[in-house]
Amino acid sequence: MLGWSPRWQGYLAVAEMEAKTPLRAARISAIHRGGGECIVADSGETTTFNLSYPHPARALEQWPPVVGDWAGLDAEGAIATVLPRVTYLERAGVSRSSLMQPIAANIDALVIVEPLRPSPSIGRIERFVALAHAAGISPWLVLTKADLVDAADAREVLERVDYLVDRAFAVSNAEESSLTPLREAITPHDTLVLVGRSGAGKTTLTNALLGLSLATAAVREGDGKGRHTTTRRQLVATPHGIILDTPGIRALAATPDADAIDETFAAITDLARGCRFADCTHDAEPGCAIREAVDLGDLDAAELDRYRRMRAEAQRQIVRADARLHRAEQRQASKNNTRGRRDAMARKGRRR
Numbered sequence: 001m002l003g004w005s006p007r008w009q010g011y012l013a014v015a016e017m018e019a020k021t022p023l024r025a026a027r028i029s030a031i032h033r034g035g036g037e038c039i040v041a042d043s044g045e046t047t048t049f050n051l052s053y054p055h056p057a058r059a060l061e062q063w064p065p066v067v068g069d070w071a072g073l074d075a076e077g078a079i080a081t082v083l084p085r086v087t088y089l090e091r092a093g094v095s096r097s098s099l100m101q102p103i104a105a106n107i108d109a110l111v112i113v114e115p116l117r118p119s120p121s122i123g124r125i126e127r128f129v130a131l132a133h134a135a136g137i138s139p140w141l142v143l144t145k146a147d148l149v150d151a152a153d154a155r156e157v158l159e160r161v162d163y164l165v166d167r168a169f170a171v172s173n174a175e176e177s178s179l180t181p182l183r184e185a186i187t188p189h190d191t192l193v194l195v196g197r198s199g200a201g202k203t204t205l206t207n208a209l210l211g212l213s214l215a216t217a218a219v220r221e222g223d224g225k226g227r228h229t230t231t232r233r234q235l236v237a238t239p240h241g242i243i244l245d246t247p248g249i250r251a252l253a254a255t256p257d258a259d260a261i262d263e264t265f266a267a268i269t270d271l272a273r274g275c276r277f278a279d280c281t282h283d284a285e286p287g288c289a290i291r292e293a294v295d296l297g298d299l300d301a302a303e304l305d306r307y308r309r310m311r312a313e314a315q316r317q318i319v320r321a322d323a324r325l326h327r328a329e330q331r332q333a334s335k336n337n338t339r340g341r342r343d344a345m346a347r348k349g350r351r352r
């Protein structure tokens with residue numbers, strides 16, 4: 001259950017040695033302002049935690065837990081430590097120390113949900129595949145709404161995009177048996193995240209896989225201050241696998257990771273080794289193996305175009321993130337400055 005494995009057992013043992021106290025393993029199932037909820041591995045019970053109580057441990061401040069994390073709980077049930085992450089999805093962040101901010105951890109498969117009708121977009125699939133590579137997560141593809149196209153068309157699309165992902169399926173919600181190969185591919189300890197455009201069928205597929213409605217899994221809980229908030233559980237564990245669904249995660253689509261993009265466009269990356277110049281932009285340089293392949297019909301010009309646009313977008317993201325980081329640093333510097341002056345004035349006041 002929950003994806004617990006000997007690997008986590010090992011991490012927990014190390015954490016217990018460092019903490020010099022036994023810890024209980026729990027998986028973070030929801031995060032909200034100031035706290036969240038987690039599922040305790042040995043009992044299966046869900047408990048809430050507060051990140052500022054009893055005290056914000058320094059490590060937790062620097063490395064706040066995200067949904068999917070494994071944590072070690074102390075005797076009081078507070079999070080003592082977050083175990084190392086095997087994979088994590090991140091988005092451009094605003095933190096002072098880094099450009100990217102993790103939003104979900106320990107995901108085994110990024111399930112790209114793309115409808116067969118309207119026509120699937122290979123560009124959108126590629127962007128999600130690059131995201132998976134950047135996070136070290138296995139990319140899977142589920143083409144939905146197979147009932148709306150000919151079986152031959154569905155097969156043709158599957159064959160065309162199969163090389164991009166580790167597993168590919170075509171399913172129809174109208175035909176229960178079409179889900180069997182996907183169900184069988186998921187092992188009970190796999191943690192999946194479903195991503196895809198709006199209307200692709202993610203909710204429908206999630207419900208079919210879990211056999212329950214996520215909307216009805218909403219839980220009411222107190223935040224300890226007497227105010228009540230309704231949060232949707234963001235990690236749902238079932239005997240058939242674990243589905244993680246945090247706000248904003250479904251729409252993630254671009255990665256600034258150039259290596260992950262290169263990995264996605266493996267054919268282009270291979271060809272690029274034959275370019276005369278190592279820093280060839282495949283634009284106008286002489287001896288460009290990629291343009292030559294396009295001219296010879298060995299490489300699809302549209303694929304090259306998508307590759308170049310994705311790399312350019314990644315570059316723009318990095319520039320934007322740098323600018324954000326720079327502004328955040330300036331804000332912090334100005335804050336420190338103000339604080340310094342206030343302290344100095346307070347000291348003067350005491351001397352008087």
Ligand SMILES: Nc1nc2c(ncn2[C@@H]2O[C@H](COP(=O)(O)OP(=O)(O)OP(=O)(O)O)[C@@H](O)[C@H]2O)c(=O)[nH]1
Nearest residue numbers: 144145146172173174197198199200201202203204
């Ligand atoms: N014909 C057909 N319709 C489907 C299938 N799967 C989902 N749909 C329909 O497609 C629509 C969108 O499905 P959702 O599951 O809500 O899509 P979603 O990806 O969760 O959408 P967002 O919540 O906007 O991100 C609904 O009307 C579903 O009934 C399918 O296999 N075949």
Ligand SMILES: [Zn+2]
Nearest residue numbers: 275280282288
């Ligand atoms: Zn080139």
